[in-house]
Amino acid sequence: MKYKTLNANKTYLVTGAAGFIGYYLSKKLLEQGCHVIGIDNVNDYYDVNLKHTRLEQLKPFDKFTFIKGDISDKGTIINIFEEYKPNIVVNLAAQAGVRYSIENPDVYIQSNVIGFYHILEACRHYPVDHLVYASSSSVYGSNKKIPFEETDFVDNPVSLYASTKKSNELMxxxxxxxxxxxxxxxxxxxxxxxxxxxxxxxxxFTDKYFANEPIKIFNNGDFENDLYRDFTYIDDIVEGIERLLSNPPEGEVQHELFNIGNNNPEKLMTFIETLEKCLSTSLAREVQFEKVFEPIKPGDVAATYASTDLLQKAVGFKPETSIEEGLQKFADWYVEYYKKK
Known part of the structure; x- marks a missing residue:
């Protein structure tokens, strides 16, 4: 397997650096001596304290520069490219969430479409070695053929969020x-x-448990035809991104798409039962969620299942963290962070 490893002499621009994936990627790059420019608007879509906690953990790194700004502001983006001349750009800034896109479409167009356009324009005028950007499994919509392959037809998105991600790929x-x-x-x-x-x-679900509230499960209580999800642990996502950074596409059109998924879908109910077990271990007492079953929500899909053959062929990597291992790490962190012992 021939692929180029990370180059610590390059400057990396990570948008959405206070976000979940952006934080972990920035941290991994910094630990390997890379210079990272992080931008994030630190919006309040979810708990801002968590975003500040992530940023606090990046601050001690000498080679980390943080800019509070929004990719939907073209001037901010152009200034960053002019001043820092990034070699590799990782666009992870986006308004996330399928259900939220049904109620708040404006913010998705601003961030995911206009913001991404500004990134593309900057890469055009200040050439980069590689632009890596976040798409989503949601582009597959309600595709029946599984596992989902990058060559599948993806012209039937079932949420505005998915539409914005598909438009990113086209742009x-x-x-x-x-x-x-x-x-x-x-x-x-x-x-x-x-x-x-x-x-x-x-x-x-974990929040609800500690608030003594029932969790809502949107599968109609149908255990035979339960929702399936390809749950992918954060370390696997970051490893996949890191391996691709120094390996830009070649050929006439230098554009490629890769799934990064666990290639092992789990029933939602299995995932929930595993989370109960992991919280039981973290708390040293039995945890059981009170469950309320409701109809599937608009924009949700029945199953997600990634084929990871292309990724494996390109950089010799396939995500493999089990939900037992990944959820135990989450449960341990949650109990510690929110002091729930």
Missing amino acids: AHTYSHLYKIPATGLRFFTVYGPMGRPDMAYFG
Whole structure:
């Protein structure tokens, strides 16, 4: 397997650096001696304290520069490119969340479409070695064929969030074609782990348990046809990104797409039972969630399942952290961070 390893002499721009994936990627790059410029608008879509905690852990690194700003402000982006001349750009800034996009469409267009356009324009005028950007497994919509492969037809998104991510892929392809920008899109599959996003189900379930409230499960209580999710542990996501950074696409159009998923979908109920067990271990007492079953929500899909063959072929890596291991690390962190012992 021939692929180039990380180059610590390059300058990396990470957008969304106070976010879940942005924080972990920035930390890993900094630990390897890279110069990282982080930008984030630190919005209040979820608990801002968690974002500040992540940033506090990046501050001690000498080679970390943080800029509070928004990628939807073109001037801010151009100034960063002019001043720091990043070699490699990782665009992780985006308004996340499928359900939130149904109620608040404006913020998705601002951040995910206009913001990404500004990143592309900056890469056009200040050429970079590689632009890596976050797409999402949501682009597969309600595809019936599984596992999802990068060559699948993805023209039927079922949420505005998914539409914005699909548009990112199209925009990046066009800019690669017209302006020779080497670009790689990453379709992430349900990322979880310590210091994760509180709007994600596993985090919300844990919050509800400690608030003595029931958890809502949107599968109609149908255990035979339960929702399946390809849950991917944060370390696996970061490892996949890191391996791709120094390996831009080649060929006539320098644009590629990769799934980063666990290639091992779990029933939602299995995931919930595993979380109960992991919290029981962390707390040294039995934990059981009170459960309320409701119909599936608009924009949700029945199953996500990543084929990771392309990623493995390109950089010799396949995510493999089990939900037992990943959720135990989350549970231990949660109990410690929120002092729930």
